[in-house]
Amino acid sequence: MTASNELKSASELGRFISFEGTEGVGKTTAIEALCARLQDNGIDYLRTREPGGSPFAERLRSILLDPATSIDDDTELLLLFAARCDHMQQVILPALSQGTWVICDRFTDSTIAYQGYGRAHGDSVMLTKIDTLIAQFIPQLPELTLWLDLPVDEGMARAGKRSVADRFEQQASDFFMRIYEGFSALADQHPDRIQLIDANGSSEEVNARIWQVISARFDLS
Template sequence: MTDGRGLFITLEGGDGAGKTTQSALLEEWLRARGRTVVRTREPGGTEVGVLIRDIVLHHRGEIAARAEALLYAADRAHHIEHLVRPALERGAVVIQDRYLDSSVAYQGAGRVLGRDEVRELSLWATEGLLPDLTVLLDLDPTAARERLDADDKPFDRLEAEASAFHDRVRAEFLALAAAEPGRFLVLDASRSPADLATDIQGRVQALWDARERGGTVGGAD
């Protein structure tokens, strides 16, 4: 790297889109090339985050929509300050499953709290940190539900929401990507994991090449 900081990569998309698989494949590819990688997730990337994750995803009682958004923002603020920023400052590549775009999609659109309000909350919580690259794995919610059913695991609070909720979430993810094409890489998640990994690797390599030429890399602050 030419500027002494790492690379921040996030993976977004609906539940069942394959974010965990692609995160693992990208980590393996980067480590094979000598990169230091920190792989994490939201919510739940820290000890505090694990507690918040249990509340927002597994609490059996009702959680007010605004309270849910605030809990995600609290997790994000702690996670960025204590794990992500220090890793980036060390020059690591941070691969993260979900970030602020998930809050905009799930709470802003899914819970109908509003895109701008939820985004501003997250930007305040993280002091404006945006990823260098956001990979959006786009998958029809019906196909995603079939994948989740095949896993034969209990649904969490968001996975269990009605189809209209997930339709709103998908539409918002696509709208976010259209608004920031320089930051997003949108991929059809129905394709094979190997093909998706190849496309992601190509985009990440292009970011490194741009950095080594002294250019800018994506949207991180």
């Protein structure tokens, strides 16, 4: 963050909120509902996503999600962070400095869960690589992360009803079980930042749970 941003008080800066979860948990629907609620409350917001969020990062997203892409785990990791670094510098930090709330579909927790646990089975070497990249290139993490918690099998069944599976969605179920373990480990490690949201039930019920957490955290009506 620039020196001018550091001079701003917390009340002048926007809030940074991320949504996480395995496939098919309903992040898109939940984010749409939250953005509508923020608008109703007169709160300026920016909705974005990862990988992607900036023109350059969106080009990398198309490569990362393309089933025809064949790369090793380290290359995948570095492409994700190249996209994230540009996204952060070009989109997220400028928005926050203007007092805009940033609502992001996935952030660093997804990399830890997908690449650290899904790809690398929780290998300490890969997790250390990820932590190092975060420390070096990501100057600000979300202050609140909403983990939409749903059994993996149920989420995969929902995801299977969507369009053609991307490069990650084509993985076997045990890959997503390891991802779930990663999110669970992260929630245990960061209880102040990561809030588990029960993603079972109707969208209205899930949205109400999310708003209850956000309104309490940020003192909204």
